[in-house]
Amino acid sequence: MKASFIKGRTLKTLAPIASVAALVAIALPAQAEDWRGWNIHPDGYPNTTALEEFADAVVEQTEGRVNPRVYNNAVLGDQSDAIEQTRNGALDFANFNMGPMGPIVPETNVFSLPFLFNDVEHMHTVMDGEIGERFADALEDKGLVVLSWFDSGARSIYNTQRPIKTPEDVEGLKIRVMNNDLYVDMIAAMGGNATPMSYGEVYQSLTTGVLDGAENNYPSFESSNHYEATGYYSLTEHLIIPECLCVAKSSWEELSEEDQKIVREVAEEASTRQRELWVESSEESRQIVLDYGVEINEVDDKAAFQALMEPMYEEFIANNPGTGELIEEIRATE
Incomplete structure (x- = not known):
């Protein structure tokens, strides 16, 4: 694995969204990037809510330059297909579990070893630190830019x-x-x-x-x-298997540095939100x-x-x- 390039991530609070309908009503600029996002989960699932809030916040904070839409319930294909579609740019972003990622990124197979982590909090500590950065590098080598790590419980x-x-x-x-x-x-x-x-x-x-x-x-x-x-x-x-909020490398490289910074910060806040929702939903x-x-x-x-x-x-x-x-x-x- 190559050395990590992501250091010192800072979480910020998602800006509240007064009205999704109002955002949709705004005519997007001609250069807007319309992003299609894959999600296996149904409406109301913690990951779904966090992804949809991510999409709304990206539209707002980029002033419509990036316009993500989340497609739930795996309507764009199963996870194996979606991984390939995202790697080749046919899909722009997705929430992937690391379990089926092994055939593409062999390093991630380590997460499939039973009883690897002590508990969920231990997994968060590992993935939010230097080890998680190394895995992000490995995924980027295969065309997937990791923006943040999601929870999937035990x-x-x-x-x-x-x-x-x-x-x-x-x-x-x-x-x-x-x-x-x-x-x-x-x-x-x-x-x-x-x-x-x-x-x-x-x-x-x-x-x-x-x-x-x-x-x-x-x-x-x-x-x-x-x-x-x-x-x-x-x-x-x-x-206890981590999940990623990933962007196709080709889609990521089309963004300006300013928009990359916005999208990454919003994704990190989506991770915080998803983990909070996960605890509530599990109970x-x-x-x-x-x-x-x-x-x-x-x-x-x-x-x-x-x-x-x-x-x-x-x-x-x-x-x-x-x-x-x-x-x-x-x-x-x-």
Whole structure:
């Protein structure tokens, strides 16, 4: 990885927007950059709200020189397609999870190692510091300019069969995972059968028995309605994966230095806003699924799960020279 170029980021408060309708009504100048933005989440999701506020603030603060529009619910394609579209400039910006980024930016595979971070706050500290800057450099080399880092909480296992309290409880369960070999290996280490599958296919697969379960955070579990098809949510918290607010490098380079500064500052404030919304939304979603009747259980002995992941770490480090030191750096960050 090359040396970082982003130092000393400063957060500023998003300027309040009196009226979106009024902004739309303003005739944009001829040189306006109309940006299309990809988002997998539905209306009202923390990321969606933060992205839409980002778009509105960019229009206002650039005085219409940059005009982003967010397209929700993955209507512009699934995440793998959207990553490629953003890299080649067909899309201008997006909110991407680092999980499926590995095939494009191999360095990001380290985030897919189970139990890498101590907790969500530890992940924030790592990504907002020098290590996060190095990852931003790696993404820029592949055509994606990272403006800020979003939260995606901690992912846990939910299923139709039983509470997960020990690794043995996962044995034999068909669990949907994102498309990454490390997630397949993770579930296999617990004795389960991992099934990579598009997010949009999961609900029907749960209701028909094609899947026994999946793994995700509280807001996604609730907003996808997966809780309606499953009875158990177990707080394994096995993955804490950062997300980025990224801009296509080609779109970024078309901006003036002044507008680049504005867009980056607004993106950093969008990150702060998204994290605040995430905490609120997680608690609301937790209560919704509890009220529906889903059984939620703590996992008292995560060490038993962590011990099963050691061979994954050993193989990962052997296949990716230099990552052992990186993993140590991440774990040592306070």
